[in-house]
Amino acid sequence: MAPPPDMAKTAKLERYNSYIRRVNSTKLLNASSKLLFRATLLIALVLVLFFTLNYPTLSSDHLPLRRSFLSSVGGAAWEKRVRHSSTPRRPNGFSVLVTGAAGFVGSHCSLALKKRGDGVLGLDNFNDYYDPSLKRARQSLLQKHQIFIVEGDLNDGPLLTKLFDVVPFTHVLHLAAQAGVRYAMQNPQSYVASNIAGFVSLLEVAKNANPQPAIVWASSSSVYGLNTENPFSELHRTDRPASLYAATKKAGEEIAHTYNHIYGLSLTGLRFFTVYGPWGRPDMAYFFFTKDILQGKPIDVYRTHDEREVARDFTYIDDVVRGCLGALDTAEKSTGSGGKKKAPAQLRVYNLGNTSPVPVGRLVTILEALLGAKAKRHVITMPSNGDVPFTHANVSQAWRDFGYKPTTDLATGLRKFVKWYVGYYGVQPRAKKELRLGTTTSTDRPGESD
Numbered sequence: 001m002a003p004p005p006d007m008a009k010t011a012k013l014e015r016y017n018s019y020i021r022r023v024n025s026t027k028l029l030n031a032s033s034k035l036l037f038r039a040t041l042l043i044a045l046v047l048v049l050f051f052t053l054n055y056p057t058l059s060s061d062h063l064p065l066r067r068s069f070l071s072s073v074g075g076a077a078w079e080k081r082v083r084h085s086s087t088p089r090r091p092n093g094f095s096v097l098v099t100g101a102a103g104f105v106g107s108h109c110s111l112a113l114k115k116r117g118d119g120v121l122g123l124d125n126f127n128d129y130y131d132p133s134l135k136r137a138r139q140s141l142l143q144k145h146q147i148f149i150v151e152g153d154l155n156d157g158p159l160l161t162k163l164f165d166v167v168p169f170t171h172v173l174h175l176a177a178q179a180g181v182r183y184a185m186q187n188p189q190s191y192v193a194s195n196i197a198g199f200v201s202l203l204e205v206a207k208n209a210n211p212q213p214a215i216v217w218a219s220s221s222s223v224y225g226l227n228t229e230n231p232f233s234e235l236h237r238t239d240r241p242a243s244l245y246a247a248t249k250k251a252g253e254e255i256a257h258t259y260n261h262i263y264g265l266s267l268t269g270l271r272f273f274t275v276y277g278p279w280g281r282p283d284m285a286y287f288f289f290t291k292d293i294l295q296g297k298p299i300d301v302y303r304t305h306d307e308r309e310v311a312r313d314f315t316y317i318d319d320v321v322r323g324c325l326g327a328l329d330t331a332e333k334s335t336g337s338g339g340k341k342k343a344p345a346q347l348r349v350y351n352l353g354n355t356s357p358v359p360v361g362r363l364v365t366i367l368e369a370l371l372g373a374k375a376k377r378h379v380i381t382m383p384s385n386g387d388v389p390f391t392h393a394n395v396s397q398a399w400r401d402f403g404y405k406p407t408t409d410l411a412t413g414l415r416k417f418v419k420w421y422v423g424y425y426g427v428q429p430r431a432k433k434e435l436r437l438g439t440t441t442s443t444d445r446p447g448e449s450d
């Protein structure tokens with residue numbers, strides 16, 4: 001029997017309503033799964049960006065990805081900046097790639113080269129071994145002098161290749177490194193990554209370049225290690241490093257030999273002796289002693305196990321810059337091309353020191369006078385941290401080959417450093433008046449802080 005018409009209508013309405021509910025819930029489901037999908041995509045993107053930009057090691061696998069996110073590399077405008085920065089402005093001027101250009105020695109050398117008309121392109125990874133804002137301030141200073149620093153890592157082979165594709169560098173001044181003797185016990189891998197893997201990465205690209213550049217690079221006085229002959233000569237033993245830092249620099253010298261031997265690269269290693277001065281490195285003793293003395297904090301002054309004072313051949317930055325430029329000026333051309341050696345090439349190593357060691361206690365006394373504040377000296381026996389008791393350079397070879405002659409004693413150099421320090425950090429030393437420190441601004445040129 002057929003239902004009465006009213007009931008049939010109600011049943012139809014009921015079926016219609018349930019159909020609408022089904023359609024609505026499907027729509028709702030579709031909408032929420034779309035939302036879920038988008039949210040997941042967003043979170044994944046944020047995670048990729050986070051890990052890419054914060055990846056803490058120098059793993060080359062991740063660098064191209066990181067670079068493409070930073071997107072500062074490549075493109076016509078970028079290449080134009082790279083070329084402009086590297087173009088010399090004097091006849092027969094050099095075109096120099098300065099690695100570690102935002103570093104202490106790197107920034108000073110870049111400015112000195114630019115000033116005399118050479119083209120300079122910087123490369124720096126702006127790592128946070130010490131306050132990166134100081135590196136950024138040096139970068140701004142270089143930028144004012146038309147020096148462009150490419151932000152990238154030595155272990156990024158494709159980036160280095162790209163740079164050499166764009167510019168036929170005549171020279172490389174390789175100063176990028178993991179510095180610091182004592183920190184090597186805390187972070188050994190960073191020394192291997194920068195000073196060994198990074199150096200090999202650079203040499204691999206340089207040997208394939210056409211023309212091959214001549215390379216001048218920073219070794220270290222620490223390679224003398226447990227050497228007791230005095231003053232240190234390039235002819236002395238360097239096979240007893242006291243720290244991993246020294247071992248990686250010594251490894252660099254051996255690696256330089258290999259690339260010179262196989263590929264005809266012209267290579268000059270410079271053994272720097274405790275370089276100090278304006279725009280210096282905050283991890284070095286003279287720098288953090290200054291900070292701590294001003295803040296009334298105690299400082300550790302090391303003495304040797306046989307109760308003698310620890311001493312260093314502290315070398316002022318301007319002297320070292322002259323040494324670096326002298327080494328570049330006398331570097332012969334590499335002899336290979338396209339990865340093939342054509343003839344024997346130049347291989348050199350030089351001490352760049354001050355030739356007059358000063359005990360650390362004396363350094364503190366000079367700082368006290370300049371700052372007008374007494375240091376809270378905590379004299380302790382040198383911990384087993386890779387430090388050596390003394391350094392003392394014989395620089396006769398650098399003098400003979402490029403006229404290297406240090407001219408700045410520690411008191412003069414520290415006065416220039418303190419003058420820069422108080423200007424840069426905006427502090428007032430009590431001795432300001434007596435010592436005529438004056439003030440300086442953070443825009444002072446390195447090497448011209450007097």
Ligand SMILES: O=C(O)[C@H]1O[C@H](OP(=O)(O)OP(=O)(O)OC[C@H]2O[C@@H](n3ccc(=O)[nH]c3=O)[C@H](O)[C@@H]2O)[C@H](O)[C@@H](O)[C@@H]1O
Pocket residue numbers: 179180181219220221222272273274275283284285286299300301302310311312360387388
């Ligand atoms: O000549 C070099 O090759 C090296 O010079 C410095 O290494 P270092 O001489 O140890 O310089 P600082 O760390 O500034 O130490 C200077 C002196 O102060 C001493 N010192 C350091 C720290 C401290 O708390 N107390 C102290 O008495 C050290 O033993 C050393 O004798 C640089 O840090 C290295 O990167 C560089 O390669």
